[in-house]
Amino acid sequence: MVKLTLNVVMAERNISSQELAAAIDITPANLSILKTGKAKAIRFSTLEKICRVLACQPGDILKYVADPTESEDK
Amino acid sequence: MLAMPKWVKFFTNLMIVIVQISILFAYVGFLWPLGYLYEGYHGDVAQAVLDNDDFLRYSAHHLTAGAMASFPGWPYVLLMAVGSAIWIGASIMFAKAMVKLLNNVVEEDYFSQNNIAAVKRLVVAQCYVVIGEFFLAGGNQLTSSWLRGYNNGAFSQTWTNTIDSIGLLIVLKVISVIYERAMTMKVENDLTV
Numbered sequence: 001m002v003k004l005t006l007n008v009v010m011a012e013r014n015i016s017s018q019e020l021a022a023a024i025d026i027t028p029a030n031l032s033i034l035k036t037g038k039a040k041a042i043r044f045s046t047l048e049k050i051c052r053v054l055a056c057q058p059g060d061i062l063k064y065v066a067d068p069t070e071s072e073d074k
Numbered sequence: 075m076l077a078m079p080k081w082v083k084f085f086t087n088l089m090i091v092i093v094q095i096s097i098l099f100a101y102v103g104f105l106w107p108l109g110y111l112y113e114g115y116h117g118d119v120a121q122a123v124l125d126n127d128d129f130l131r132y133s134a135h136h137l138t139a140g141a142m143a144s145f146p147g148w149p150y151v152l153l154m155a156v157g158s159a160i161w162i163g164a165s166i167m168f169a170k171a172m173v174k175l176l177n178n179v180v181e182e183d184y185f186s187q188n189n190i191a192a193v194k195r196l197v198v199a200q201c202y203v204v205i206g207e208f209f210l211a212g213g214n215q216l217t218s219s220w221l222r223g224y225n226n227g228a229f230s231q232t233w234t235n236t237i238d239s240i241g242l243l244i245v246l247k248v249i250s251v252i253y254e255r256a257m258t259m260k261v262e263n264d265l266t267v
């Protein structure tokens with residue numbers, strides 16, 4: 001599964017949720033969905049804005065973690 | 075989101091009231107199966123069927139005493155009692171699910187788990203309707219074969235009605251699957267940032 005490590009990058013950049021939400025023009029509720037990992041998908045446009053504001057690469061905020069249940073199935 | 079036109083809201087509310095009244099009548103309808111059992115317990119079922127105003131006979135056919143005597147009274151009574159009881163129960167279940175669904179529509183709550191549950195309940199209710207009609211069609215087939223006539227009143231379902239109900243069941247199941255898929259897409263859309 002793909003995990004969002006937005007929290008880590010935000011802490012490194014010392015930026016609050018409200019500031020980031022305002023900068024990338026999404027609601028705090030939607031940013032919370034991203035941060036808590038509830039999001040099912042992320043738009044390229046949102047990803048682009050996050051990368052621009054946080055001055056990072058998509059790989060810095062997205063991380064692939066092997067799902068233990070999936071490996072058991074195989 | 076698009077607001078529901080006032081006239082649609084009015085007629086939907088009207089329909090809710092009509093369906094709720096019909097649910098009350100349907101509960102009273104549970105006396106009907108008891109009537110069939112009473113008929114079976116108290117004597118000549120074939121004669122009772124023939125005396126019923128709702129039973130119409132094919133005019134050219136002469137009914138023999140042998141056919142009357144050999145009429146399977148108890149199988150007929152049981153088929154009609156069980157069939158009508160299942161059918162009434164299923165109709166109440168269907169109507170209640172419909173009221174729930176319509177209430178949510180009036181409140182403009184189109185995509186929710188409650189609606190999915192209500193649509194699934196419609197499908198289950200329709201399954202019971204088919205089962206009930208299967209019994210009723212069997213019972214009515216007996217009067218048609220032995221007494222050469224047909225029921226023109228309540229619970230006059232034939233095999234054709236059963237096939238129609240199976241058709242409706244398939245349509246409802248397709249709607250249920252599509253609705254569930256739409257709900258999944260809505261959730262995914264809501265969680266796409």
